[in-house]
Amino acid sequence: MKIKSILLLVLQFSVLHMYAQNLGQSLGGVKTNFQFFSDTINLNVTDQIIVQRAEKKTYSDVNFGTGWGYGYQSIHLEFTTRKDLAVKYFEFKAGGNNGDRIEMSFYDINNILLATYTNDFTIVDLFNNPLIKDSLYFYSIDLINIPIILLDNTTKINLVKKEARK
Numbered sequence: 001m002k003i004k005s006i007l008l009l010v011l012q013f014s015v016l017h018m019y020a021q022n023l024g025q026s027l028g029g030v031k032t033n034f035q036f037f038s039d040t041i042n043l044n045v046t047d048q049i050i051v052q053r054a055e056k057k058t059y060s061d062v063n064f065g066t067g068w069g070y071g072y073q074s075i076h077l078e079f080t081t082r083k084d085l086a087v088k089y090f091e092f093k094a095g096g097n098n099g100d101r102i103e104m105s106f107y108d109i110n111n112i113l114l115a116t117y118t119n120d121f122t123i124v125d126l127f128n129n130p131l132i133k134d135s136l137y138f139y140s141i142d143l144i145n146i147p148i149i150l151l152d153n154t155t156k157i158n159l160v161k162k163e164a165r166k
Contacts, residue, residue, distance in 0.1 A: 029078070035156040036079060039086035043159075048079040050151070055142060075148070077157075078140045089165035098164035102141070107156040115150055121161060 029051035036043040053076045060067030092098050100121035106114045123142040129135040141159075143151075
């Protein structure tokens with residue numbers, strides 16, 4: 001009888017603990033504690049996790065009626081804020097890559113720059129409701145080329161969107 005009571009108690013605590021997780025954690029996400037800035041603006045992030053996600057790339061050629069694609073797993077840094085990223089402009093170059101970019105700078109606990117990485121803005125998924133003033137911005141950034149060991153040494157991340165100016 002005593003063993004059954006103990007087992008019942010353990011079972012109740014484990015069930016309560018399972019429901020205490022949010023969806024991101026139950027899908028394998030790990031809470032992080034980075035400080036997020038965009039240029040000089042503190043993004044005041046409310047939620048943040050790192051989670052493994054599936055990615056896909058597809059290409060098609062309408063002239064030949066062909067297409068191809070591939071998929072891969074990648075780590076994503078996801079966070080929520082009420083502020084959009086600061087925008088800096090770069091010189092438009094004819095024949096060059098003039099697409100939007102994201103510049104990510106990683107700082108350690110002593111505010112020393114560890115690394116800066118720039119990639120196409122296509123690695124950023126952004127969701128918000130533009131019809132609502134002070135809407136939440138939900139960011140998911142593909143960290144495909146970012147070493148995890150860099151993130152282990154990072155306490156602050158500065159994110160800036162870069163756009164071409166003609």
